[in-house]
Amino acid sequence: MADDIALPESPPATVAPATVDLAADYRASGVAEVLEELDRELIGLAPVKERIRETAALLLVDRARRALGLTQETPTLHMSFTGNPGTGKTTVALKMAGLLKRLGYVRKGHLVSVTRDDLVGQYIGHTAPKTKEVLKKAMGGVLFIDEAYYLYRPDNERDYGQEAIEILLQVMENNRDDLVVILAGYADRMDRFFRSNPGFRSRIAHHIEFPDYTDEELLRIAVTMLAAQNYRFTPAAEAAMRDYIAARRAQPHFANARSIRNALDRARLRQANRLFAAAGPIDAAALSTIEEADIRASRVFRGGLAHERAAP
């Protein structure tokens, strides 16, 4: 009777093959494409790329071992990404989800990105359903918790964050086949978070550190970002951008690539204003060129902001 209902494919219980061709496995899984994409799209981040390549190799070998019947259990895949803001943690998490999907460690490979607000409730009895809701959405994919240390507030012992942490830990342990949790945040505060929540530390296998970008890398990022929107720098504007990056880094609330993106947004605003003010017809080249003046007009060059603005 139930034969005509499609069942999900179960692993065949046949004899294990005698050998495994890792290279063929590597090609067939499509991991190579993800790694190439990572190399192509992300500038800098050499140590991160190295760690991800290592992790991919480990998972590939682990999969081969499972195919040969050498191991049964799912490896712990939960990770922590530490680094300053704007260093590409979310982007890499997205790539990681794709990687895990190709390797068959998560079924759907989507990324659910949350912060404390999405997990912790406002009143008693609000937190558990809220956290579970998020976890259900993340099932079959990757749950990315940005600034995870905000979950734990040692100064307030009645904080509901603790409840969310307990549910998270339980799911991280019991549903290892169903979802992968990635915690992200600043290195020092994550360290303190792990110290006060040893349960998390022991359940996380991979710690990946994201270094700050160098000025040269940031400039390349700026050029790439502009190219993606069909803009370009004049040579003088590129030199101005180089100075801008050096000046911006010294000022507070520097957020690596995110600061660059915001700076470019403002430069485009000034460019639009300049074109608007200039009379006469405008050609496509003028519409897509950022001039030196558009960058130099930034307040960063005048020793920063007179009044301290909120973080960008």
Add this chain to the structure above:
Amino acid sequence: MRVTQGTFSFLPDLTDEQIAAQVEYCLRNGWAVGIEFTDDPHPRNTYWEMWGNPMFDLRDAKGVTMEIEACRKAHPDAYIRVNAFDSTRGWETVRLSFIVNRPKVEPTFTLTRTEVRSRSQTYSLGTAR
């Protein structure tokens, strides 16, 4: 008496894998899946009690099967059904509904005949345990 309501109810009870596969199908179609339970399977009892909110934006059936498990644990002796709601304009209705849990002993139905004015007969269906 075996209650036959919703899809698949003339088939043997679905296994957990089969339930997961059906839910997967619902999610693939972009339907919102909800879980409801009741102890009264009377055909006129259309509004069953909701187990939590309907689940939107799920990607994987695991989220639903977890809730089914939780509902079974809390109400082992109730009828539990899974509803899949299609919000597409023009449909805006439940597209698939099937029972995933039954009590060990299912109630029977009794037919009551009542004589009313002018010797007319009215019939009503009642649940009896």
